[in-house]
Amino acid sequence: MTEKRSAGLLLYRRGGNGVEVLLGHMGGPLWARRDAGAWSVPKGEYVPPEEARDAARREFEEELGMPPPEGPYVPLGETRQANGKVVTVWAVESDLAPERIVPGTFEMEWPRGSGAVRSFPEIDRVAWFAPGDAAERMVKGQQVFLERLADQLADGAGPTGG
Template sequence: MADKRSAGLLLFRRTATGTEVLIAHMGGPIWQRRDAGAWSVPKGEYGPQEEPRDAARREFTEELGLPAPEGEYVPLGDVRQSGGKVVTVWAVEGDLDPGLVEPGTFTMEWPRGSGDMRAFPEIDRAGWFGLEPARAKLVAAQTAFLDRLTAHLEGVR
């Protein structure tokens, strides 16, 4: 069986105090009380018939309820998360108000083993964070995207 693959967009902006990235806290009861390691680049799974960058744009819209930003899409490559999923991300410069986020939902059995299916938001909040605060919040494997974004921005100067 092939590995599951996800694609996403890491929105970034430059401020007077440095670069900030938009990340999202994963929704649902499993992540509800966690902070460190419970945030992610807005992303989602895609199948073999979809181009990863198209999937990244689609998933950004599905997860945040806002259109994917226009601009230069900078490839940040892939990482393999601890569960085996391969995540591919592009960075794009832009800005948005996290208060406008209207997340999509997913359905899961909850509580586990109950037979009750419940809907939960894909994400329960999104926010702008400096690179170091974001590093402490992101799923461990995704911190590599922060390093790659930093390398790209330093090369642009």
């Protein structure tokens, strides 16, 4: 069995209050009332030979309903989440108005065991957060990407292409 792989884009912007990152709140009834641990880098699964960066761009558009920003893309590497999925992320500096998203949808049986299949948004909202606030809200296995972004920006490297 091949391991599940996922790729995404972590948008960041610089402003008067410092750096902020854009996270998406996971959609569907299982996440509706949760805040802590319910936010994620916009991402999705892919299967090689599709390249991770191509998948990250495709998934951004599928999940947010708009084209991904143009680079340069800063590789933040990969991590293995608790569920075993390997997640690869790139950071890209861009400003996005959260009210512009038109989320993609998925279907699931809800309520469970009812036989009724309903459609739900993959991401029900997005918001900008300071890194500390983002870390409190996002999936624990993805918090490493905030640290790596901070390291990149502290090194003065910023967007270096890739």
